[in-house]
Amino acid sequence: MGVQSPADWPILVIAVIGSILLVELGRRVLNRVGRKWALAQHLVEHCTWPAFTVAAVVAFNLVFGPGMLGDSASERGLAGSIERVLGLVTIGAVTWLIIQATYALTDVVLDRLVLVEGERNRRARRIMTQIALVRRIAAAVIIVVALGAMLFSFPQVRALGAGLLASAGIAGAVVGIAAQPTIGNVLAGLQLAFSDALRLDDVVVVEEEWGRIEELTLTYVVLRLWDERRLVLPVSYFTQNPFENWTRHGSRVLAVVYLRVDWSVPVPKVREALYEFLQGNPLWDQKDWTLQVTDVLANGLVELRALMSAADSPSSWDLKCDVREFLVNYVRDNYPDALPRFRVETPETRVGLSWTRDRE
Template identity: 60%
Template structure:
């Protein structure tokens, strides 16, 4: 066969492979998409690796190696073999991702009581997909490396001393393997899922991404906090949505003893009924403590559908109760009370034996009277007179 026909056959084989791939793509995006809506999405995602796979396999099958020089034949054959491995890996990964994306998208749209199970299934599917992708890539890299004769010789030596090699690899990859096992433990023990609301190290966040090596928390101000996966298996953390997203919120107020608790309880209930964030499940107002400075502590409990609603509802209730006490019962605002020693009514004689007409001196300072007749007795060596100061 002449060189012209050999290269013509190569071009014809590559073109035929591309035509076959294009026909399959049009079939998936056309007729099959009516029965299976995801077929068009699969065809679009797999088109590029499918064309690459068709081109390298056609070239490997029809390449006229006899027309290539002895020095370049081995290099071309080796390069095409590695290209076939790479294109196959790319195509398999794209097919796997294209087939798993529709169920993952359906799980994201599930709300209500089934949302917890949907988030658990989605977390497990994502981790399994990542594990499968890592395994496929590792196998592909290993297959490509073993096409080199020198690597095959090294591989045989490593297999001969598998125990020592395994020990060395295990020690070197201990953090990565620990995170891998921690990710699997979190996913299949249902301790952490995507979209879970967690609190760790005083940080509140929502699980945005859960991988085999790290967990991304989206904070309330749209910052991202990244933790290693092993952190959630070695350190305690709060999971506010493990069984349900409903939460109880509390508002604490320090008020004077004169506060009308029953009226404030009725006002709390009226405010909750008008607030759409309250899920009408729980509410309560109690006096939970009496503090030494003459102040009582009130705690208002209320329930909401999720953590964000609970936070907003707490802020609304706190503002409403503070405004109600300030406007309707200002005497119930917290006060500081300071007790002083009683002052004797009898006036002490002065050093010269005389007593001023307006009162007796106390420690060298005469007692005076206000315009309303009340005595004002300053003291230099004792506590201040009894008084009531409103807390700022």
């Protein structure tokens, strides 16, 4: 029941200020509790401004009455318009608060999943991807419901409801045809998230570009490339085109380094040195490693392949660089005769003469 006298404006101001102070008190309490309670911290981060807005608007809406602007027809008409606007703002503010509270609740779960490492990391990233998409869908649904509530708060819109429902079939078909690409992307996003084909932080190779999945929405995917560039692709791309996923079944990655050297290289010695180096390198996960002669090249060199495992793709890249540098230095410093060289046969060498003999 609204206040009916213009003299009651101070009561309205006091009510608004009091509601804001009440929210501020709650914020301070949650801020103090948030040092030990993660949910309180996220509520403060997400819900402070929405809560201030809801408190002020609701207090204003409860106290404001049609007679506060006067008793004339025009003043009452203006007051009615203000009440209608306040109703719309209230719906919008409450919707904002609900969405932000939903994000605060899910952030608590996401924070815990980020800390998961090892073999459980793949499952944690799958859940993170699904939560991120589901809360976007929930936010979109809440916004649509709020817009519907705003529209149906107008008597004219309610009167047109029957006519709109009668033409809903034709309108739905037209909208469906026009929005077919968007709807396809949304369905593709849901398919990727719940089929576990793609997850946040997955390492993928797309269009010959290597990077990590930084953001996965209902309509597009953001790939953070190794050089910090961003490649943005529609979600439907990943359902219609092949791509490499290096962390599909786990975050471990095998690193491979090739070395082309002369036949005189002592492979067992190089293998022992590599193993000793890996034991002292923190990037190696202490699991897989090997050094093999994998090919004899047409140019007279032999190909050595060093293979070792790492916990994830960034560690794999750094480990490959470290191993490559170590092998180059080791062969150069200890077995210089095994460095890559090309042999040329001349008439002199064919008959046993040295090609370095001085000619007079």
